[in-house]
Amino acid sequence: MTDSSSLPQPPTAQPPESPVFDKDFYTWTTFFSLLAGQRPAEDRAKYMRMRDLANEEADCKKCEKHLTYLFNYSPVVRFMRDEIKKLGTDVNPTNVRCKRCTTRQTGGFDLHYGILLCANELQTRGQIEDTVTHEMVHLYDNLRFKFNDLDLKHHACTEIRASTLSGECRFAREFFKRGQTTITQQLQECVRRRATLSMRNRSSVRDDVHAAQLVNEVWDSCFNDTRPFDEIYR
Template sequence: MESPKSNTETEIKSEESKSESKETKQEAWGYDLYPERRGTFTPKISNILLGKEGKENLEKIKCEKNVYHCVKNSPIVKTMMAALKSSGCPIDIRRHISCEVCDYSVSGGYDPQLNQIVVCQNVSTKEGMVQGVLTHEMIHMFDYCRNHLDFRNMEHLACTEIRAANLTHCSFLSAWSQGDASWIKIKKAHEDCVKTKALYSVMAVRQIGKLEAVEIIEKVFPKCYNDMEPLGRRMRRNSEDMHRVFREAAYYGYDI
């Protein structure tokens, strides 16, 4: 008969269990949002009948055309590609950008393990959406290349999400639409929008609670919000900012 475990053995097992749980949590990268990437996507009959699935090949072709058009014509995408090339990380669109089927809650993503941008072909169906995804994810790629970010570090992850939201997404109008703005706090609206977008992104990618995510974002926010590399300015809606960034690229040493 096996002898009862000592208190020390029980404590060791408990610590090992905690360690395994922590490692599992650290491995939670949100890849359940990218079923094709994991090789688990299979069209469902119900979704085929509803017209949501079953056209994956056509969606992929359309997505790849939009990606190609953005790479060739979008001022901000071209600027980001030049910045990456200048940093020693040139993009090959066949290797570094992939159109895939995703969960409908996301429009794109960045896989640091493969150094690859995912464009969700079933969500980002218009060229403007693809441009936004490429720009956002190229900022993550830039941070991984230039700043050597560790995406397993929650503060690093929060920082790059803050930077991507700060440079490419938020304006007073978008802040207003998601409830982060009012006429009496216009000055603060952009910051609140950035925090909200970064919060949702962090929570989608990693399995942590809202309070923990907020605490991490607040800790790194001042430094990361003020870091506007490699674009040098925030993109305002309905402005010439994308074209200004493109024209200014030479001043930063970017060869376009």
């Protein structure tokens, strides 16, 4: 078994040169004018960047605190850690990084770099639990199966499995956080939607139709494959 340092290191979440903090822009006046719809969309994006810069240290510390708790007490995180250990790699708070991300995503996994959590996009322990579990499923799939990084069907399959098994598509999360009120086939619809969106963000995927086609081609086998769980955990 390899030690924890063998887990690939996540890429830095910041760009080479961080944007300069504009204290004259990041004010209550700007905030309320954005709420009132008196500023263009690009000003909202700039305000969010300034917010992330101002709160970077606090966001990362909060993320790291929740992450430590989850590795100690979360049943799903502890289970996934044990299963990944069986494949020769240890995942723990020292090699899962909480960073400020510059894109609107909650986390990521890269075959060569590892697991990243976007501290500025994760507000609660529950969100962090769902996200780290999602990325741990990706890591498990890369270690357990003959994963071909150039095969888009392999990526579609692991996106389906990660959304299914992480808990991010359970009904309460969809209903209260995302406003999705459909009950019939709710889990399947959520997994399809999130897996398709993830695939669409890949540069080698042509468009929405191509992304949906890739998900559909592997749907039956990948949605029903709950390994390493006996069944969908939550």
